[in-house]
Amino acid sequence: MASPHPLDPASATELLQALALIQATYGPDVVLHWKTAGLEETPKHQLVPFLEAERAGKSIPAPDRLIFVMYYIKKTPRLFEAIVNLTTSQLDHHIELPREFHAPVDRVELNEAAATALADPRVKAEIERLELGPNSDVVVDPWDYGKDDENEQRRLTQIFFYTRNPKNNHPDSNHYAFPLSIMCIVDLVKMEVIKISHLPLGGDAVTSQTPGPRKVGAPIEPEYDHALQSFPPRTSLKPLQIVQPEGASFKVTGQLVEWEKWRFRVGFNWREGMTLHDLNFDGRSTFYRLSLSEMFVPYGDPRDPLHRKGAFDLGNVGAGYTANNLGLGCDCLGLIHYFDGAVIDANGNGVEKKNAICLHEEDAGIQYKHSNHRTGKATVVRKRQLILQTIITVAIYEYQFRWILQQTGDIEFETTATGILSTTPIDPDNTDKVPFGTRVGSGVLAPYHQHIFNLRIDPAIDGHLNSLSIVDSLPMAKDPVLNPYSTGYITEETIMQVSGTADADPFKARVFKMINPNVVNPVSLTPVGYKLLPIAGAPLFADKDSWHSRRSDFCDAAIWVTKYKDREYWCSGTYTNQSSGGHGIKSFVARQDNVANEDIVVWHSFAFTHNPRVEDFPIMPAESARVILKPNNFFNYNPTMDVPPSTQKFNQSVL
Amino acid sequence: MASPHPLDPASATELLQALALIQATYGPDVVLHWKTAGLEETPKHQLVPFLEAERAGKSIPAPDRLIFVMYYIKKTPRLFEAIVNLTTSQLDHHIELPREFHAPVDRVELNEAAATALADPRVKAEIERLELGPNSDVVVDPWDYGKDDENEQRRLTQIFFYTRNPKNNHPDSNHYAFPLSIMCIVDLVKMEVIKISHLPLGGDAVTSQTPGPRKVGAPIEPEYDHALQSFPPRTSLKPLQIVQPEGASFKVTGQLVEWEKWRFRVGFNWREGMTLHDLNFDGRSTFYRLSLSEMFVPYGDPRDPLHRKGAFDLGNVGAGYTANNLGLGCDCLGLIHYFDGAVIDANGNGVEKKNAICLHEEDAGIQYKHSNHRTGKATVVRKRQLILQTIITVAIYEYQFRWILQQTGDIEFETTATGILSTTPIDPDNTDKVPFGTRVGSGVLAPYHQHIFNLRIDPAIDGHLNSLSIVDSLPMAKDPVLNPYSTGYITEETIMQVSGTADADPFKARVFKMINPNVVNPVSLTPVGYKLLPIAGAPLFADKDSWHSRRSDFCDAAIWVTKYKDREYWCSGTYTNQSSGGHGIKSFVARQDNVANEDIVVWHSFAFTHNPRVEDFPIMPAESARVILKPNNFFNYNPTMDVPPSTQKFNQSVL
Structure with missing residues (x-):
């Protein structure tokens, strides 16, 4: 080899x-x-x-x-x-490592914890008291524990309880539609239940210490698995297929991908899953490394014992571990190339992650069009894009991460959330207004939550010495000569000098430019660069003093810039499980490094604020957002101008 | 008939x-x-x-x-x-109509004005002085005039001058790469040149009254028309085709479209182009009428005589007039149905607008996915969407407007800008920093500008009596019982009572809900509704006192709500050409109508702030944004659950 x-x-x-x-x-x-x-x-x-x-x-x-x-x-x-x-x-x-550091959870250990909980006599008694009736096997969901006690150093997991749909009691029934009112905590070293709690059943924090039998509620249709649904699949949809009669336009050699003017390498590891390296366009360096650095999913239901729900899905579990095997033709269409990965399991076996990343092309509409009204001539060029995709399953949720490379030199990172909502029970007869959750079935409450991502961008714009500038659009000052009718507007550019943060500001059309101050574009007469179009949105809503906030300091700002340092990949630190904070990106920027004309790293935090709708249950339609990296006075003209025009001969469309 | x-x-x-x-x-x-x-x-x-x-x-x-x-x-x-x-x-x-009202421009009249300008002896003398040399035919661009004088009531046009690429002097050469330093104003009633101006040639407002010969500059590659380029088209791209072997999933009867659970009508008129009417999902009413109400394109280059550039592309021209004939297979792929429209020309002839709107399906990735880690079973459903598309050419720019209907009940409005930048000359030897424009070629300046759209949404959520609520996500107040660890967050909902405005606020994850307060969702126990996910962004940067601002008052806020009134479709008034303002949406909301539980109309303004990049020239890669209307506790569960799972048999993908 x-x-x-x-x-x-x-x-x-x-x-x-x-x-x-x-x-x-x-x-x-x-x-x-x-x-x-x-x-x-x-x-x-x-x-x-x-x-x-x-x-x-x-x-x-x-x-x-x-x-x-x-x-x-x-x-x-x-x-x-x-x-x-x-x-x-x-x-x-x-x-x-010191005792306050905890490694990620693993499936072997969580399965053992689940069995421990179900075998515990006190847990059994609690379940008994719920009088679930026949055809109602109990299913449990172990969660990474979170943090609520400065002095807690034990390795713990918290376990939530559900029952299967009594109509089928099937292993693939959607038990999240049937939440139970108990939970417990398991010590993972001693492997024993150390606490059982009852969940609140109203819109307030009141819990009963001796809850009676479960009041049965359920969604109108709880099943997402077609085989278990109460109605047949629709037959209205006709097939739509992608045909590439001459093959794909990409070339893959090991982990090296060449497509159109792009050349880069695909990486994989247990934590980030897919990574991209050494991205070159038309022989010019653009980015050294691109990856999702972390994601944090804090829940808005504040009530004890639900307050700890807040998962670091990369640091606590690992996007490589949870990467799906992307089955042919179901997760994407057309001509597909797969990359495999490898991880280890808890017992020290090697585990091949087959088809963990897929690569395919898509047609994405019109790249550009113009009709000359003087001659009637229309020029249309279609937009072909290259997609690198991975999908992870973190217990309930599926996340689809896609790097989309464009013929224009644009790079987009799309993140999509789908899967099943985390649910908690609510008395079916209760009609209180619940300001932190949505009823998605009778007796089923889906708490509000956020998915907060951080994208790590290591630019190498025509070389490794780069700067980050904040570019705002602003009204131009009134001026009788230069701006006589007060119609002018301008941009203002501020170069970040020292490691630190910046916020998004859509009202100033703010963009962030990674520039190489040492290379001037001969056309614009400005430094060559790429701009980052950030996703502007809600910050973490949990209080600044909360454990949620202390542990995820990357959520404090949309943009962070640091000077590159080896091994500095994780914006909430290497050890996020049951973490206390203090080892994340705030500690990186605290070095106060010079970041102007240096080897810099740019980190972009962005959030989905997910206040569930009834329509998100029993399974959530995918929701996406894209971060865009766009050449900005990097090239000397539109680099897609030599893409051939769109013709019916090539496209074979049908009336 | x-x-x-x-x-x-x-x-x-x-x-x-x-x-x-x-x-x-x-x-x-x-x-x-x-x-x-x-x-x-x-x-x-x-x-x-x-x-x-x-x-x-x-x-x-x-x-x-x-x-x-x-x-x-x-x-x-x-x-x-x-x-x-x-x-x-x-x-x-x-x-x-009173004399301050002006109808839209038309091509016949503008062509006559162009000929008038080119035949004018003073214009000829100015062109002579530029010493353009051989193979340099002059090409002119008439623009709607704009407004800069309270007392000006004449019907006018302003005309900018360019020359063809001397390398080919071809009618399809991209003359915008060769801007000339003169412009003139033509009276459209008298059809005569009334003023000639010189354009500034530096980064400031200085103009010469007796400019010398044109200094020749040019982009490195000025041509977007493949036949005129200095390089051959690339050959790296292999065909990618959409095949629908069993036909399309939609049914069209005249203007009536039925697809999946949707049923609606497609309209067309000279001004808005495509409109959608009477949209029903699964037999339930959702929207009465959807349309783009207006768009305004103000320029940031403040210098006289460039300060007037600011076009109302719907009111001054008409999206029906400028609708492209969407040639088979070049503007979209797959199985395509076309709708025609009709307009009149200036001489009173009927003009068929063939293929003005197209309808097709697209596969848009994953609708939802979940893998049950307990059983290994993965459920994947793909997302099919229905697209209604129209593309307009407004002299330089192409706009693609797409209504995208989803199986989920979502409706998305995507607007895309492509085409050619409006350019103005700059001395090729000048190296001043220009804060309101980008050099896109030697001697070619592309001024900053905005494209500001307004979408008119006439909801009929389970009936015509609806309300608009502003929904914010906010940290929950500290509370030792309900929020003991300060992790909670909630939503707050404010129902608009009187016609008025609201701003977007991404930092509160703000959404706008159109609800029917008379119909309660039996699952969520809240009124049925649709939420509008606004595009939050820069407002109009021109000063509030400027003519730009006075004429486009819809740019003052992201959201406007009015009580429905017949014939109230245009947010800048019916007559936008050379308008003075005062007849737009501010006058509609000034009625102070009750809008709670009334027949309401919601208007959403959003902007592209386009500060050109070198890469946007000689032709601009498409840039898009989407407004999303999403059922929010309208259905009782995810309405796509009966869409069959994604299978390789159906999709026919290839390794």
């Missing part, structure tokens, strides 16, 4: 090699609880010369191949991290 | 019938200069009973068929409007 490119994801073989080297330091008798492992990316000062030599067609030795690993000593709270050097078979780094 | 449905657009025959009835009042010797004619829609109190009877399968007499007409007495400033009743062959309304 050829030696991997430094940016190739770690293979299962490499991950197992790293685990073996760590296990060897303990001998065979110590059982380790493996948490995560993945490529430790090459430090930039080593990788850049390698990539430059590669581009120049020269061969220089590959940097050492490194693997990052997290593990516990089994059944203990002792957490370690290591960087294993596969080239030298050494551990370059190996430390035990 | 069957008698038309009251919502059918006026046919060319009907328009000519109306013109003949007007001409008859003058006799054959008075020559009329026809401006516009189109269906005068049936008053709502007559149309609603007709539509209700139709839905109930009853037949009641159709209301009278009315045509609205505007015309001048030729070569005079005398402007008239009339409503011609074709059923009775009477003129129901016929008045002469």
Whole structure:
């Protein structure tokens, strides 16, 4: 096998090699609880010369191949991290972490916790008291625990209870339509139930310590699985297929993708899932690395014990772990290329993530059009785009992440939420106004919540020394000579000098420009750049003093800029599970680095504020938002002008 | 021929019938200069009973068929409007308008003005002085005049000058890459040049009264027409085709469209182009009428004589007049149905607008997905959408307007801008910073500008009595019992009582809900409704005292709500050309009507702030934005749940 490119994801073989080297330091008798492992990316000062030599067609030795690993000593709270050097078979780094740090959850451990809860006699008694009746198996949902106590250092999970649809009691029935009024907390080290709580059943925080039998309610149609629905599927929809008779326009060589004027590498790791590297357009460098850095999903239902619901889906679980196998033709259409990934499981097995990323082309309407009314001649060019897609399932929710590359040099990051709402019970007879949730069925309350994302953008606009400028559009001052009719407006540009933050401001049409101050565009006479069109929206609504806020400091501003530092990828820190905050992006900007004409990283936080509708249940129609990176006086003219015109011969449309 | 449905657009025959009835009042010797004619829609109190009877399968007499007409007495400033009743062959309304009102421009008149300018000896002398050299035919761009003088009542046009690319001197060469430094004003009644001005050639307002020969500059590649470019088209792109082997899923009967659970009518008129009427989903009323009400394109280059550039593209020209013939397979893919329209020309001829609107389906990715990690079962349903599209060319710019109907009950309005930037010359040797424009070629400045749209939404959510509420998401007050960890957030809803305005506020995740307070959703226990997700953005940057602002008062707020009034369709008034303001939406809301539980109209203003990039030239890659109308506790559950799952058999994708 050829030696991997430094940016190739770690293979299962490499991950197992790293685990073996760590296990060897303990001998065979110590059982380790493996948490995560993945490529430790090459430090930039080593990788850049390698990539430059590669581009120049020269061969220089590959940097050492490194693997990052997290593990516990089994059944203990002792957490370690290591960087294993596969080239030298050494551990370059190996430390035990302080007790307040917690590794991500894993499915093996959560399943064990679920079984523990269901076997607990006190839990059984509580379920008994609900008198669920026949055909009503109990199903549980373990959640990452969150944080509500400064001194709590135990490794915990919180478990919510549901029952299956009594009409079918089927394993695929949508139990979220049948929430129960109890929950419990499980200690993951001792693997025992340490607390049982009752949930509030009205619009207020009142709970009963001795709740009676469950009052039965349900949505009118609770099932999203077609096989279980009370009506047949509609037959009105005719097939629509994508045909590419001459094949795809992209070329894939390992992890290297070439399409139109783009050339880049696709990465994968346990945490971010898909990453993009070394993006070049027409031979010019644009971005060094693009990835989703973190996402946080805090819930607005404030009532104890629901107040802890707030998940870091990347740091607490991992977008690589939860990546779906994208089945052919169901998640996208047309000619599809798949990339695989690899992770490890808790028992130290390698797990292939087949089809974790897919690549395909889409037609996205009109790229440009103009009709010359003088001659009647119309020029139409269609817009072809390249999509890299991954879909993750984080227990209830599905997130679709798509990097969309355009022939124009634009890069778009689209994030889509679908899946099932997290629900909590409400007395079916209660009619109180609930200001923090929506009834989505009789007896079913779906609390308001936010999905807050952070996109990490490492620009390399014609090189690594870049600046970030804030560009506002503003009315022009009144001036009898220059602005005699007060119609003028202008832009004002402020270059950020020191690491820090900026807010979005749609009312000033604010954009953020990543520029290379050392390269002037010969046409505009301004520095070459890319602009970031941010998603302006609601910040985190939880109070600034709340644990939600302290743990997710990236939610404090739409834009953050830092000076590049190796291993600084995670805007809420490396260890987000049960975290107390303080290790996130605020600590990065606190260095007060110079960021003008430096190797900078730009971080963009944006939110979906999801106040559920009845129509979002039993399964939520996808909602999307796009962040756009757009060349801004980077090229000398529209780079799609040589795309051939749209013709009926090529498109084969039908009347 | 069957008698038309009251919502059918006026046919060319009907328009000519109306013109003949007007001409008859003058006799054959008075020559009329026809401006516009189109269906005068049936008053709502007559149309609603007709539509209700139709839905109930009853037949009641159709209301009278009315045509609205505007015309001048030729070569005079005398402007008239009339409503011609074709059923009775009477003129129901016929008045002469005061002299400050001006009808839209028309191509016949502008072509005459262009010829007048080019034939004018003083203009010829100015062109001579520029010493353009061989192969440099002059091309002119007449613009609607705008407004800068309270007392100016003459009908005027302003004309900007360009030259063809000397490399080809071809009629389809992109003359906007070769702007000249002169412009003139033509009186359209006298048809004579009344003023010639020189344009500023630096970054300031200085102009020379005796400019010397033109300094030659040009973009690196000025041509968007492939036949004229200096490079061949790329060959990297393989065909991508849409195949619908069993046909389309929609059914069209005249102007009536049925698709999935939707049923609605497509209208067309000279001014708005495409309109949608009587939209029903699964037998329930949602919207009575949807249309683009107006768009205003003010320019930020403040310098005299460029300060007047600010076009009302609907009121001054008409989206029906400028609608493109959407050629098969070039403007959209797949199975396409076309709707035609009809307008009149200045000489009173009927003009068929063939293929002015197209209808097709698109696959838009994933409608919803969920994987049950307990069983491994994934449910994926794809998202099919129905698109109604029209594309207009307003001299330089192309606008694509798309109504997108979803299986979920969502309705989206997408507006896209492409085409050619309006340019003005700048001395190629000048390197001043220009804060209100971008150099897009040597000697070519593209001024900043805005495209400000207003969407008119006439809701009929389960009936005509509706309210508009402003819904904000807000942190919940601290409360030791209900919000013990300060994590809560809530929504607050304010119902608008009196006609007025509201602003967008993305930082509160603000949405606007059109609700029917008389119909409660049995699941959510709240009124049924649709929410409007506004486009939050920059307001008009021109000063509040400027003519730009006074004429486009709809730009003052994102949301306006009025009580429905017949014939109130245009948010800047019926007569926008050379308008002084005062007849727009501010005058509608000034009635201070009650708008709670009334027949209301909601108007949404949104802007593209377009500060050109070099990449937008010589032709601008399409930029889009979408307004979304989304059922919000209107249905009892996700209405797409019976859409069959996505299967490879249906989709036929390829590895």
